[in-house]
Amino acid sequence: MILCCGEALIDMIPTPTETGSDGFVPHSGGAIFNTAIALGRLGVQTGMLTGLSTDMFGQQLTDALKSSHVDTSLVVTTERPTTLAFVRLLNGHATYSFFDENTAGRMLQFGDMPQLPDEVSALYFGGISLACEPGAEAYASLLEREGDRRVVMLDPNIRPGFIKDIERYRARLDRMIAKSDIVKVSDEDLNWILPSPLSLSEKVDCLLEKGPSVLILTRGGEGAVGVLADGTEVRVAASRVEITDTVGAGDTFNAGVLAKLSELGLLRKPELSVLSAEALEAALKHGAKVAAVTVSRAGANPPWAGEL
Numbered sequence: 001m002i003l004c005c006g007e008a009l010i011d012m013i014p015t016p017t018e019t020g021s022d023g024f025v026p027h028s029g030g031a032i033f034n035t036a037i038a039l040g041r042l043g044v045q046t047g048m049l050t051g052l053s054t055d056m057f058g059q060q061l062t063d064a065l066k067s068s069h070v071d072t073s074l075v076v077t078t079e080r081p082t083t084l085a086f087v088r089l090l091n092g093h094a095t096y097s098f099f100d101e102n103t104a105g106r107m108l109q110f111g112d113m114p115q116l117p118d119e120v121s122a123l124y125f126g127g128i129s130l131a132c133e134p135g136a137e138a139y140a141s142l143l144e145r146e147g148d149r150r151v152v153m154l155d156p157n158i159r160p161g162f163i164k165d166i167e168r169y170r171a172r173l174d175r176m177i178a179k180s181d182i183v184k185v186s187d188e189d190l191n192w193i194l195p196s197p198l199s200l201s202e203k204v205d206c207l208l209e210k211g212p213s214v215l216i217l218t219r220g221g222e223g224a225v226g227v228l229a230d231g232t233e234v235r236v237a238a239s240r241v242e243i244t245d246t247v248g249a250g251d252t253f254n255a256g257v258l259a260k261l262s263e264l265g266l267l268r269k270p271e272l273s274v275l276s277a278e279a280l281e282a283a284l285k286h287g288a289k290v291a292a293v294t295v296s297r298a299g300a301n302p303p304w305a306g307e308l
Helices: 031-041 056-067 135-146 166-178 187-193 200-208 249-263 269-273 277-295
Strands: 002-005 009-016 022-029 046-049 051-053 076-078 084-090 093-099 122-126 151-155 182-186 214-218 224-228 233-236
Touching (some): 002 031, 009 056, 022 056, 031 056, 031 249, 051 056, 182 249, 187 200, 187 214, 200 224, 224 277
Parallel strands (some): 151 182
Antiparallel strands (some): 009 022, 214 224
């Protein structure tokens, strides 16, 4: 099982009402939630570890996970409220107002983390759950506890507006990168992590020196670059489709990469440490293929395996 560890929240999307003014419609979301949904739809054995509320929105998130075949047995349920993100669209650009204080997801403590069954072979971390404490420290501690025995993929998906203490965040992220097998960053993430005047290639090398076996750099419409620990590079173009929106594109790309590595029997530490360029290319191409379906339709709506 691939266990996705991180945020699940509700995006409140403005929608015209019969009177002409906008109302808000609740959509299930969150970067880690989106990746779990995508993996489940691709037929990969997948679970979610997050904090969910007993409120109506928490039930909506639970139902959405189950309907996409994601195991929820490791979810931590409390009576705290669900995180809400109200979206404002201005000239096609989205801004967010988050309501996250004392929520079921954010308030997770390390002591709340369950013991993981042996069937959990890989862990996936990232998103705003790595920025908002105390939950962020709980996830970092879980990685430290489990990362030596299970494959770890990390996508920080950095949102600077969520980071209250930059130095604490950087220190936590450094610890997590050092114990991860696969790290995926966008070019924007990489430039935030390493703001020095180095080239992207030099910054990739700096991250690989911290310990990962594979570094994946995504560059939007320019595709993705995968780099192995020995410096071998693989470049894959983005799939050309008519884009409706890019919501969830990176999250479903990650699911595609993990799904292909799992299918090939390579989602294990020994195999990742000697991964071939051909296998990495196959994983990146599959990620691009899955993401292309998602961007071709509205919202974070990953494809089912049969749609590929």
